[in-house]
Amino acid sequence: xxxxxxxxxxxxxxxxxxxxxxxxxxxxxxxxxxxxxxxxxxxxxxxxxxxxxxxxxxxxxxxxxxxxxxxxxxxxxxxxxxxxxxxxxxxxxxxxxxxxxxxxxxxxxxxxxxxxxxxxxxxxxxxxxxxxxxxxxxxxxxxxxxxxxxxxxxxxxxxxxxxxxxxxxxxxxxxxxxxxxxxxxxxxxxxxxxxxxxxxxxxxxxxxxxxxxxxxxxxxxxxxxxxxxxxxxxxxxxxxxxxxxxxxxxxxxxxxxxxxxxxxxxxxxxxxxxxxxxxxxxxxxxxxxxxxxxxxxxxxxxxxxxxxxxxxxxxxxxxxxxxxxxxxxxxxxxxxxxxxxxxxxxxxxxxxxxxxxxxxxxxxxxxxxxxxxxxxxxxxxxxxxxxxxxxxxxxxxxxxxxxxxxxxxxxxxxxxxxxxxxxxxxxxxxxxxxxxxxxxxxxxxxxxxxxxxxxxxxxxxxxxxxxxxxx
Amino acid sequence: xxxxxxxxxxxxxxxxxxxxxxxxxxxxxxxxxxxxxxxxxxxxxxxxxxxxxxxxxxxxxxxxxxxxxxxxxxxxxxxxxxxxxxxxxxxxxxxxxxxxxxxxxxxxxxxxxxxxxxxxxxxxxxxxxxxxxxxxxxxxxxxxxxxxxxxxxxxxxxxxxxxxxxxxxxxxxxxxxxxxxxxxxxxxxxxxxxxxxxxxxxxxxxxxxxxxxxxxxxxxxxxxxxxxxxxxxxxxxxxxxxxxxxxxxxxxxxxxx
Numbered sequence: 130x131x132x133x134x135x136x137x138x139x140x141x142x143x144x145x146x147x148x149x150x151x152x153x154x155x156x157x158x159x160x161x162x163x164x165x166x167x168x169x170x171x172x173x174x175x176x177x178x179x180x181x182x183x184x185x186x187x188x189x190x191x192x193x194x195x196x197x198x199x200x201x202x203x204x205x206x207x208x209x210x211x212x213x214x215x216x217x218x219x220x221x222x223x224x225x226x227x228x229x230x231x232x233x234x235x236x237x238x239x240x241x242x243x244x245x246x247x248x249x250x251x252x253x254x255x256x257x258x259x260x261x262x263x264x265x266x267x268x269x270x271x272x273x274x275x276x277x278x279x280x281x282x283x284x285x286x287x288x289x290x291x292x293x294x295x296x297x298x299x300x301x302x303x304x305x306x307x308x309x310x311x312x313x314x315x316x317x318x319x320x321x322x323x324x325x326x327x328x329x330x331x332x333x334x335x336x337x338x339x340x341x342x343x344x345x346x347x348x349x350x351x352x353x354x355x356x357x358x359x360x361x362x363x364x365x366x367x368x369x370x371x372x373x374x375x376x377x378x379x380x381x382x383x384x385x386x387x388x389x390x391x392x393x394x395x396x397x398x399x400x401x402x403x404x405x406x407x408x409x410x411x412x413x414x415x416x417x418x419x420x421x422x423x424x425x426x427x428x429x430x431x432x433x434x435x436x437x438x439x440x441x442x443x444x445x446x447x448x449x450x451x452x453x454x455x456x457x458x459x460x461x462x463x464x465x466x467x468x469x470x471x472x473x474x475x476x477x478x479x480x481x482x483x484x485x486x487x488x489x490x491x492x493x494x495x496x497x498x499x500x501x502x503x504x505x506x507x508x509x510x511x512x513x514x515x516x517x518x519x520x521x522x523x524x525x526x527x528x529x530x531x532x533x534x535x536x537x538x539x540x541x542x543x544x545x546x547x548x549x550x551x552x553x554x555x556x557x558x559x560x561x562x563x564x565x566x567x568x569x570x571x572x573x574x575x576x577x578x579x580x581x582x583x584x585x586x587x588x589x590x591x592x593x594x595x596x597x598x599x600x
Numbered sequence: 601x602x603x604x605x606x607x608x609x610x611x612x613x614x615x616x617x618x619x620x621x622x623x624x625x626x627x628x629x630x631x632x633x634x635x636x637x638x639x640x641x642x643x644x645x646x647x648x649x650x651x652x653x654x655x656x657x658x659x660x661x662x663x664x665x666x667x668x669x670x671x672x673x674x675x676x677x678x679x680x681x682x683x684x685x686x687x688x689x690x691x692x693x694x695x696x697x698x699x700x701x702x703x704x705x706x707x708x709x710x711x712x713x714x715x716x717x718x719x720x721x722x723x724x725x726x727x728x729x730x731x732x733x734x735x736x737x738x739x740x741x742x743x744x745x746x747x748x749x750x751x752x753x754x755x756x757x758x759x760x761x762x763x764x765x766x767x768x769x770x771x772x773x774x775x776x777x778x779x780x781x782x783x784x785x786x787x788x789x790x791x792x793x794x795x796x797x798x799x800x801x802x803x804x805x806x807x808x809x810x811x812x813x814x815x816x817x818x819x820x821x822x823x824x825x826x827x828x829x830x831x832x833x834x835x836x837x838x839x840x841x842x843x844x845x846x847x848x849x850x851x852x853x854x855x856x857x
Contacts (some may be wrong), residue, residue: 547658552694555654556708556762557682566707570698570745 161211164188167313170216172459174282174316177289187302187312194306199462200492201430206376206404213376215314215347271329276360277322281349284320290578291322299382299438300408307406311380315349318379321362322353323389329360332394332580346377354389354417363580364395375403377428383411385419387441392420396583398590399428399457401458407433415441415470422578423450425460426590434492436465439473439501446475453589454487454519455594463493463524468504468534479510480572483519484595491540492524499530507537513571514544515564515595565592602611603670605770605803606630606653611664613652620782621662621675622648624828630770632801637814640825641847646807649825650774653805654688655681668770683712687768689759691775694700696746701758702728704746705765712766731764734798735791760791771795772805777813789816811843 167188171181241442255491271278277288280532285292302312323329354360391411399405400515405428413419421435437446448464466475481489491510512521523540553563569576569588576584611626614724622645630636640646650660651664656677666673673681696704705728710718719727728742737757747755756776763771777785793816796802808815814822814836822839824832824847831853832838 168743544695549694549696551656551678552652552690553696553704554678555682555688555690556704556766557711558707559679559711560677562707562711563679566699566704567696570696570760573698 135276149319160214162188162314163217166215170314170316173216174490176285179293180285183297183302184315188307190303191306191313192310194303194309197306197432200432200490203404203430209376209404216316266434267402274327274329275322275324276327276329277320279320281315281318281320281351284351288320288322292320292351295382295384296351297382299384299410299412300380305408307378308380308408310348311349311378311408315347315380317346318348318350320351321360323341323355323358323360325355326357327355328358332361332363332364346379348379350379350381350394351384352391354383354385354391356386357388358386359390361392361394361434363583364393375400377403377405377407379409381407381409383409383419384464385411385413385417385444388416388548389414390418392422393435394422394579395581396426396428396579396587396590397422397428397431398426399431401427401429401455403428405431405433407431409433409435410438411436411446412438413444413446416443417441418447420447421449421464422525422575423448423462424575424579424583424587425450425452425462426587426594427455428458428460429577430459430461432461434463434465434494435474436467438467438469439475439504440469442470442472444470446472446473447478448476449478449578450480451572451575452479452481452489453591453594454481454483454489456485456487458487460489461492462489463491463510465494466496466506467494468497468501468506468531469502472503473501474504475506477506477508477510478575479508480575481512481521482515482520482568482571482591483512484515485518488520488522490522490524492526494526494528495536495538496528497531497534497536501531502533504531504534505536506534508539510540511571512540512542513568514542515568561595565595568595602632604629604667605632605669607665607667608653608713609665609667609712611649611652611666612662613648613659613664614662616658616660616789622812622828623664625664626748626825626828626830628805628823628830630803630805632803634820635796635804635806635817637822638805638807638825638830639811639822639839639842642809643847644825645828647774650688650691650772650805650807650847653681653689653750654686655680658744662797679711682766682768685769686772687763687766689756689763689771689773689776691778692708693747694786695748695750697748699746701746701761702742708762708766728765731761733816734762734794735764736763736787752779753781753787756780756784756788757791760795762790764791764795767799769801770805772807774807775809776806777808785813789801789813792817811839814839823848825853826850829854 164185167184171184209259279287297312300307300308321333326370352362383391383393397405411419413567419437423435425431425433435448437448437551439446446466450462450464451463452460454460460481463479464477466477477493479491483489489512493508495506495508497504508525514521521542525538527536529536545564549567550563553566554560568591574588579587608626608628612621613623614621626649638646643761648659652661655676661674668684668686676684706724709724729739732739732741734793747758750758759776776788780788796804806819819836822834822836823830824842826847831850
């Protein structure tokens with residue numbers, strides 16, 4: 130089949146998913162940002178008046194806030210922002226059935242190599258193509274259980290009260306410049322509600338992809354896990370290669386209510402010209418447990434610090450992350466845990482790999498408020514350098530206002546050792562595979578937490594990225 | 601007569617960034633099926649010889665030759681040497697966190713197979729289980745990360761297990777007995793004896809500081825290395841003499857270069 134040939138013809142040294150599907154948008158705004166654009170987006174989505182007002186206010190906040198001076202280098206971002214499209218809508222209708230999904234988009238899935246099982250059988254595949262959900266299905270059993278897994282637009286339309294009760298309460302508009310931008314122009318993303326006591330066994334999956342040159346992607350996700358409920362949400366992203374710089378700025382808001390458990394897994398593999406500035410935050414109530422599992426590959430600059438605000442007694446927050454910084458890339462990632470109630474516990478495990486001119490930074494905050502007695506937090510960040518030129522740094526911020534708190538912090542930096550390489554090679558393994566084995570082993574403690582297909586994909590992506598690191 | 605397994609002629613070698621040779625003209629021939637013990641005091645060059653045979657990139661051969669089954673070993677990379685049938689049991693095996701022994705060994709076994717002829721997971725598990733039974737090892741051992749947090753004895757047993765699975769033609773064992781208590785020594789010796797019994801053509805170069813292991817693994821030849829050269833060769837009686845008299849009586853031979 131000729132299509133498969135095209136896939137295998139893609140050189141391994143090139144960005145694997147760097148193909149382009151011809152886009153046929155129904156609506157395309159002009160590049161750049163203005164009040165007019167924001168009004169158009171809102172009108173186009175047929176939103177209630179309060180949302181338009183919310184967006185316009187957010188735009189003001191965005192314009193009033195200066196560019197952040199910390200983290201990565203954002204100096205060329207302003208130019209980028211003038212050129213990008215803030216909204217695209219590829220189709221008028223939400224698709225409910227696989228047969229209705231246009232062939233062109235199916236081709237995109239095909240090229241991404243999303244397994245058939247993942248596309249259809251796995252329930253609740255919400256795939257974002259450009260700025261809208263194009264395919265969204267949910268297993269009947271979940272609907273019977275009252276689980277909502279919708280596009281964020283449908284969440285607003287069909288569950289207005291639930292939506293409004295939580296929207297922008299976890300990440301307020303004024304939280305940071307990019308949260309404000311997202312609040313003004315958000316489009317696409319998921320709305321999830323799991324009712325009290327409901328345990329969702331199969332992960333809720335959303336696979337989405339940016340696919341139009343100079344297009345900003347401002348997905349917004351709101352997830353509410355009600356008391357005693359359990360669920361796992363999996364998101365994977367991959368973007369095509371473009372020569373001009375691109376921009377992604379999502380906001381993920383999560384509420385984990387009393388006694389509930391939730392895990393949010395994401396692997397992001399942006400093309401190397403992408404600015405990826407994401408705000409991911411969760412509020413974790415009494416006896417609840419929240420886990421972020423975060424893999425960051427690609428992009429020009431990623432700034433992303435999944436957060437857990439532990440607001441109820443005995444709440445537990447966990448952040449596990451893997452970052453890979455190749456040539457010209459800066460991964461500024463980490464996590465934030467805020468202990469605001471007694472006997473709350475948290476764990477941050479961060480693994481980074483840097484190669485060539487790549488740089489990975491761990492940036493983390495551990496904050497314990499007065500009165501959060503008996504809070505315990507442990508941070509482990511390990512960096513692996515593949516060569517002499519790559520760079521890593523650690524910025525741990527610790528603010529403790531409670532003297533019964535117990536905080537541990539451990540950071541290691543290692544370089545792939547000659548003795549390790551020689552040992553593996555002396556068993557017949559060639560140098561490239563030996564290097565890959567060491568890297569796989571390094572990320573294993575986090576990778577083993579991923580669903581199997583994602584763990585395999587992550588290993589494959591890292592191996593592709595590492596091609597040419599030996600020699 | 602069969603071709604020798606290993607022929608070393610007038611081998612000189614140094615640490616890559618250094619000027620002075622550590623090996624100063626080593627000559628040695630190992631025939632298939634023979635066990636050679638190589639003894640000598642600290643700093644005599646025994647471990648350097650082991651690493652040079654295995655192809656450690658930190659050492660540079662300045663002159664001489666090493667033939668393995670008639671092939672020029674010095675032209676091969678470490679991984680090629682391994683695939684050709686050379687095995688080095690390390691004195692200080694590296695730790696590879698996150699990589700299980702089973703996974704590591706399957707990768708190593710598949711590196712020997714042609715493309716498309718890789719051993720599948722289940723067939724490999726069967727082979728591994730069989731080798732572990734042969735060495736009286738517990739199954740759970742294979743699920744541990746390579747040498748990560750291992751005791752000295754466990755590291756050495758792991759080396760013997762790898763040797764059993766990879767089935768080399770030549771095993772160079774670099775102070776496999778060092779740092780082992782008597783129980784661990786017996787276990788490791790049992791492993792080596794089991795493998796030499798199973799493969800009558802297996803050649804072994806057993807590098808050791810002490811005669812102790814030679815009470816369990818019987819060598820066909822004993823050599824003494826001093827100051828970068830082999831200065832004396834003989835049978836087991838030579839090991840007994842070293843045990844009784846030390847190395848002093850050989851100083852003259854070592855100095856008389």
